[in-house]
Amino acid sequence: MSEETQVKKKRKIVLDERLLAYKGVWVFIEHERGQVHPVSWELLGEGRKLADMLGVELAGVVLAAPGEEAKRFCEEAYQYGADLCYLMQSEVLADYRNDPFTQGLTELVNAYQPEILLLGATTQGRDLAGSVATTLQTGLTADCTGLTIDPDNRSLLSTRPTFGGSLLCTIVTLNYRPQMATVRPRVMAMPEKVPGRVGRIVEHPLAMAEDDIVTKVLEFIADDSRDKPQLPFADIIVAGGRGLGKPENFQLVRDLAEALGAEVGASRPVVQAGWVELDRQVGQSGKTVRPKLYIAAGISGAIQHRVGMEGADCIIAINNDPNAPIFDFAHYGIVGDAMTILPALTEAFRQKLATLKQAG
């Protein structure tokens, strides 16, 4: 998706003899309360591409309490593209806790030596990735929006926004392995599940007992998800930005969203200004979304916003500045005053839905 405009002299990466043994791409399979986080499957889809470029195997890594559930996670991982799974089962891994998971994943890396290790940039993945990278003394790149392989030297090229989301940068790991990266949910596309695809399990024990672990989980209070916006998985999103002028005007965005049965999104400036709640922020420091339709009103399209929504199938942008960067990557653009265009769109969509209803 990117074209470089500034290039530093390419750095030569020479690996120590002992690091040449590191082979294969791993994805940490994150789960909570019996559910695998979808970001893990998205990463297997991306990991598959990297593994094929490198000509190596793709592995899922499952740390869990002993039982059928853990095996089920592995079987699902094969269907999403893993060739094998490293499975570590222990009672101390029943709930996510930093210490046993850090030790477990670190032991696996040291034993089986992958060249790339990917984790979801979730609260669990970031907690674990930062700890494992420090323990292993290796490089970690957070919140990547693009991953590929440098054909010259097999290194992982991780692209991420920088300077608060005003520019993109590509980061490489020098003479250290594995190369670690986290990716936020919904940034990568969900791969097709291939039913019946199988793989093999490599089991490895965890040398840790409950008495060795200081931190205890007293309770898990599940979120009441009914009253929370579900932006990342919404199919239609109507979002507003600073170009709307004042908080009262944001109601026009809500009206269109209501007509469409869509979720309401917002850019960072208006969330920071307190017009809209934090849960609705789309972008690098908010949610990443992949709807079928994304309507952006009064949003200029800074990189920090763009990386959170450019995975949408169809983007409509309304902005009074014909040079707004959002017109560089939207599918449709309307130059004009969102105050008059939003109500017109609301009405047009209402009529459209009524026509579709009649057509059955």
Added chain:
Amino acid sequence: MHSVVCIKQVPDSAQIRVHPVTNTIMRQGVPAIINPYDLFALEEALRLKDRFGGKVTVITMGPPQAEVALRKALSFGADDAILVTDKSFAGADTLATSYALAATIRQIAKESPVDMVFTGKQTIDGDTAQVGPGIAKRMDLQLLTYVSRIVSVDQDKREIVVERRAEGGVQVLKTSLPCLITMLEGSNQMRFGTMPDMFRAARYEMKFWDKTAAGIEDVTKIGLKGSPTVVNKVFTPSPRSEKAEMIAVEGGSPADVAVALLAKMAARFPLVEKELAKRA
């Protein structure tokens, strides 16, 4: 209760602009602020001091001008401030940064044992959330990330119970001191500094620690040398292969434009059409 709060001075990202021609960051005139996420960490440490006594030491690693951020933290009520600054720190990634900060906190603990280390959940310029976990691992502290609430602290038993934001819910965790907490945003509200604290902050004799003062022994672990990752290139994203199709109707009203848009979209995006049909 002695808390060390790690803060970072960052450019106010809302005001960063990219030069339209050269695609470089225009830093001039962009105000520097305390990383907003760090204020939740500082406030939580100040609350512990309110309840249990003790003190709050605030530290930052950065250039000499980061002194401003530390004085600001002092004006909110922090007791001590240390600016860890050395040319050899330049180019540090998160691994090298956590090494230098962990060394600094160990030096601080030699004078006055540290019970808690606080950081923000991440910075607004780097957005990595890696330095907090890094410090905890290097110091062998219990790590509690994304803490939304400190439920209780038992000073005699040296135990703490917190609520931690997890995926799909909140984990209630109990652990032992010393520990490192990264505080979630919105978990508290920073107090206003008092007049006496503001005067004290202005007069405070700032402590500047170079790498020796910070107790750093292994110089291969700091700065560019101690950083496994490097930035290969910085760039702006390219437009899609085709720019947006602009919808305009000559002499038409907004309603005409809206109808024209929907007609075009129906022809080109059957996927969206199907989604709309579901909602009809």
